Amino acid sequence: MPTLWLVVSLLVLSAAGFVFGRQRAMSSAEGNAKELHSLPSYYGHNVAFTTLLPALGALAIWLLVQPMFIESRISQLIPEELAPDRQTLGLVMSDVGRVAEGLDVAIAKGALSADEAKSLRTELTDVRARLGEVGVALGADVRPEVLEAAQQYRVMSKTGNVLMAVFVAVLALGGFSWSYMQTHKDFRARNVVEKGILSLLILAASLAILTTIGIVLSMFFETINFFKLHNAADFFFGRTWAPNFRGDSELSILPLLWGTLYVSVIALLVAVPVGLFAAVYLSEYANNTVRAFAKPLLEILAGIPTIVYGLFALLTVGPLLVGTFGKGGFLGVEWMAGATSVLTAGVVMGIMLIPFVSSLSDDIINAVPQAMRDGSLGLGATRSETIRQVVLPAALPGIVGAILLAASRAIGETMIVVMGAGAIAKFSGNPLDSMTTITTRIVSQLTGDTDFASPETLVAFALGLSLFVLTLGLNVLALYIVRKYREQYE
Known part of the structure; x- marks a missing residue:
């Protein structure tokens, strides 16, 4: 499932949680809002937020971690003679991603089936011909090892996306069910919702601070590497x-x-x-x-x-x-x-x-x-x-x-x-x-x-x-x- 549709599904489920949570609270009070501890909207917001926020947080973390995990695994498939240093490895991994994207385009246009994309591991000539039929060109420097890594990259990405969709959906449904079952007239929904909003505000403020700290630390560690290779006195006191x-x-x-x-x-x-x-x-x-x-x-x-x-x-x-x-x-x-x-x-x-x-x-x-x-x-x-x-x-x-x-x-x-x-x-x-x-x-x-x-x-x-x-x-x-x-x- 594309990420956009997954987010839309979460929003729809959250909106449904608001309606059902509010209705359940009113039903527990037999339709008398004065019997509720909080305003009816707080009960709906509690179900909506519990459904949406943990799932969105998990989705954001997954989208951040998955590419790094896949690249670390795929980079182990690259022979050392192709990538002797970190910079060359980065260029090779760029080629891997480009070829994997080309395979996806070829599958979407019918030039390759999913099974053929998995089996054509080193048949580079055949793959070039198939991709050329749909207007996807591979560079002359693409080697069979890069093609095999691209095929593995594509398979791991597809598997990771499926697992992500399942995990996020289970988390959203679990949050919906748990918060819905908690909803009754004596539940302190207002306190829970306001604490949740306060946590979001603290998180937003912390992100700004942590981003600044991250920028400073990234420059600081690379600066240390520079001074290991170059004289600090020349940097601070030289004239050229x-x-x-x-x-x-x-x-x-x-x-x-x-x-x-x-x-x-x-x-x-x-x-x-x-x-x-x-x-x-x-x-x-x-x-x-x-x-x-x-x-x-x-x-x-x-x-x-x-x-x-x-x-x-x-x-x-x-x-x-x-x-x-x-x-x-x-x-x-x-x-x-x-x-x-x-x-x-x-x-x-x-x-x-x-x-x-x-x-x-x-x-x-x-x-x-x-x-x-x-x-x-x-x-x-x-x-x-x-x-x-x-x-x-x-x-x-x-x-x-x-x-x-x-x-x-x-x-x-x-x-x-x-x-x-x-x-x-x-x-x-x-x-x-x-x-x-x-x-x-x-x-x-x-x-x-x-x-x-x-x-x-x-x-x-x-x-x-x-x-x-x-x-x-x-x-x-x-x-x-x-x-x-x-x-x-x-």
């Missing part, structure tokens, strides 16, 4: 970034960190004044009509994909800067050789960050009590003096927190830097030079057919962990400033 996959790479984070911070500072120099001035205007000067139009229009910038900003940097801002600072431009001196530069990426990234700063600052300024404005105006201050001397100082901790959050967003940006700043890792104070950042190098080191166990690849995890620590520190600093200096108004 030069990966070459020949065993003598220089992999220092410092030039990448310099480029990251340089681009981020320029972005903040663009975003903070514009965003803060926009927030002051919208919250203090604009009427309701202008605010209702301008604020959503400004926040549209936050919804534009970063790849579009990257194209804007590459095709518009970069050539514009070259026309100004390039050969034959400003003062007749060639200040800028190409369209990619720190200034190009920083300006475009600053435009992207404007809604982050303006929207957060606007909410913070609006949170300042109106009584403080009225008191300042009543003492004879002008509106601009009230904003400078009362509103902004009161909102300053929140504004600083918003700026630090925007800085975290700038440090983690990738596509704008890839297309606007270039790919050269170096120390330079010239904003018209091409540079690169940590995120760009992470993408570069993990792209292509590279040895996953080499320091040139594992360095991406060390860079990622360093970037995580940097952004986490900025977020913690923002929270500290907001909590320490925020004034509590009644």
Whole structure:
């Protein structure tokens, strides 16, 4: 049974459980709802939740574990000469999955029967012909061992899906029967349902925390493997970034960190004044009509994909800067050789960050009590003096927190830097030079057919962990400033 139909069946059974559970509760009270411990709907929800939630949880776990279990078993069938290392084994297993999918398509179209798919273990020529009849092509590099593994993969997947459907159905029916038999007028259905909802809320909060922990641990262990292969002193204190996959790479984070911070500072120099001035205007000067139009229009910038900003940097801002600072431009001196530069990426990234700063600052300024404005105006201050001397100082901790959050967003940006700043890792104070950042190098080191166990690849995890620590520190600093200096108004 396809997973979609299995889920639909569970939903239908759960809906039936709600109806039958409610009816049973009312029958036990002889139709008088006042005799029930809880409202009638709680009894229905108890049966519905007991039917649906354990079955859905088991289904999710099964779908997560089954592919890993099957791949671990099938990988043992792959000869060592075909997959001498982990990376090659992953490529072979991809071929196995592709061939297994092709066999399923051929069976569905009638070119092969299920029995033939099991028996054609090493007859690769026959299988190619059968699959070619229905438009399924196998690559020339598929070997008989891969075909046999694909056939076993398909059989185990089919068997696992059948067992999954049976187990989930039995669990759902068992939950339905048990909760239905429990239902009577004295059953504390409300307490059970509310405890179940509380457990779901705790689970949702725990998933977010556990996901963060899992990401950190995955980077941490790969970072340890990197430092086993590469000198930590060169990574933290070296001055050159030069990966070459020949065993003598220089992999220092410092030039990448310099480029990251340089681009981020320029972005903040663009975003903070514009965003803060926009927030002051919208919250203090604009009427309701202008605010209702301008604020959503400004926040549209936050919804534009970063790849579009990257194209804007590459095709518009970069050539514009070259026309100004390039050969034959400003003062007749060639200040800028190409369209990619720190200034190009920083300006475009600053435009992207404007809604982050303006929207957060606007909410913070609006949170300042109106009584403080009225008191300042009543003492004879002008509106601009009230904003400078009362509103902004009161909102300053929140504004600083918003700026630090925007800085975290700038440090983690990738596509704008890839297309606007270039790919050269170096120390330079010239904003018209091409540079690169940590995120760009992470993408570069993990792209292509590279040895996953080499320091040139594992360095991406060390860079990622360093970037995580940097952004986490900025977020913690923002929270500290907001909590320490925020004034509590009644």
